[in-house]
Amino acid sequence: MKTIAVTGAVLALAAGTAGCSSSASKSGSSGGAAPGGGGKKTVELITGVKSDPFYITMTCAAKAEADKLGVGFKADGSAQWDVSVQRPIIDSVGAAKPDGLLISPVDTAALTPSLKQIQGAGTKVVLVDTAVTDTSVGVSRISSDNEAGGKVAAQALAKLMGDKGSAIVISVKPGISTTDARIKGFTEEMQANHPGITLLPVLYDNDLPATAASQIQSTLAAHPDLGGVFAGNTNTGQGIATGLQAAGKQGAVKVAAFDAEPDEIQALTNGTLQVLVAQDPGAIGAQGVDQAVAAIDGKPVTAQIGTNMVAITKDNMNDPSVSKYFYKGSC
Numbered sequence: 001m002k003t004i005a006v007t008g009a010v011l012a013l014a015a016g017t018a019g020c021s022s023s024a025s026k027s028g029s030s031g032g033a034a035p036g037g038g039g040k041k042t043v044e045l046i047t048g049v050k051s052d053p054f055y056i057t058m059t060c061a062a063k064a065e066a067d068k069l070g071v072g073f074k075a076d077g078s079a080q081w082d083v084s085v086q087r088p089i090i091d092s093v094g095a096a097k098p099d100g101l102l103i104s105p106v107d108t109a110a111l112t113p114s115l116k117q118i119q120g121a122g123t124k125v126v127l128v129d130t131a132v133t134d135t136s137v138g139v140s141r142i143s144s145d146n147e148a149g150g151k152v153a154a155q156a157l158a159k160l161m162g163d164k165g166s167a168i169v170i171s172v173k174p175g176i177s178t179t180d181a182r183i184k185g186f187t188e189e190m191q192a193n194h195p196g197i198t199l200l201p202v203l204y205d206n207d208l209p210a211t212a213a214s215q216i217q218s219t220l221a222a223h224p225d226l227g228g229v230f231a232g233n234t235n236t237g238q239g240i241a242t243g244l245q246a247a248g249k250q251g252a253v254k255v256a257a258f259d260a261e262p263d264e265i266q267a268l269t270n271g272t273l274q275v276l277v278a279q280d281p282g283a284i285g286a287q288g289v290d291q292a293v294a295a296i297d298g299k300p301v302t303a304q305i306g307t308n309m310v311a312i313t314k315d316n317m318n319d320p321s322v323s324k325y326f327y328k329g330s331c
Helices: 053-069 083-096 112-120 146-161 177-193 209-222 234-247 262-270 281-296
Strands: 042-047 072-077 100-103 124-128 140-144 165-171 197-199 226-231 254-258 275-278 304-307 309-312
Touching: 042 053, 042 083, 042 281, 053 072, 053 281, 072 083, 083 112, 100 281, 112 124, 124 281, 140 146, 140 177, 140 281, 146 165, 146 177, 146 226, 146 254, 146 275, 146 309, 165 177, 165 209, 165 234, 177 197, 209 226, 209 234, 226 234, 234 254, 234 262, 262 275, 281 304
Parallel strands: 042 072, 042 100, 100 124, 124 140, 140 304, 165 197, 165 226, 226 254, 254 275
Antiparallel strands: 275 309
């Protein structure tokens, strides 16, 4: 496979990344002291989907950073990407009044009132990975440049497709800051620079791999010229890989997927996926703890931090400078 323009090169989309430590301990200490009170500082993390390797990697690095700084740390997350599932976790953490809260909100608006209430009670809130539209929420926002990542995925996919045929985006659901930005970057790049490719309407799988597998099979039946797919996140990438294998189209339909969790790395190895646009969730977690602690201590805080991304292919995946971006299944 010909190398794409960004193959092997880390996309330094913004400065200020932090390394991911691999020495996280297996248990966290609980907090609960009121913000501003005496004793050990406490920071809690609420992830989007706690079983997702992206968030596991983030949690491991955040825990390691908290240990290094002598900060009490707890983590929890939604069982699925759903406001009704995440809101009770937010309310429970708010009642405990930690000094700092790192959170990946699963909606850009619905959880804002709860977060503003927690922030108003004195907890320093840092938004990690995803964000809410209300800019008054959060002392810092730390994320990948997802729009640029979507553009990278479009460039890679267009080259693999020979700039012709149909392509489709399958993603989670509308109203998520990160995936919305990825779709925007992908769509704008395709429309502006790849006129030979026809974009089909975006499909949403509600973060369910089985749904993504069904959707890609239905799309193949309706559009025999389908040449490329952009998967908006980890679970979608898994589902697309499964659906293509079942349809006997592995390798014939090119796939660019976001993230680099273990199953996706395996799919890249066996040729079901061709490009992974990996983020750096470890850096997001470590930076989140750093910014929360700085805010708790009354020190300067960086309002916006972007972290690195790297395009991973079968050709460069064994390079240590690239493989360090693979996500973890556990600490």
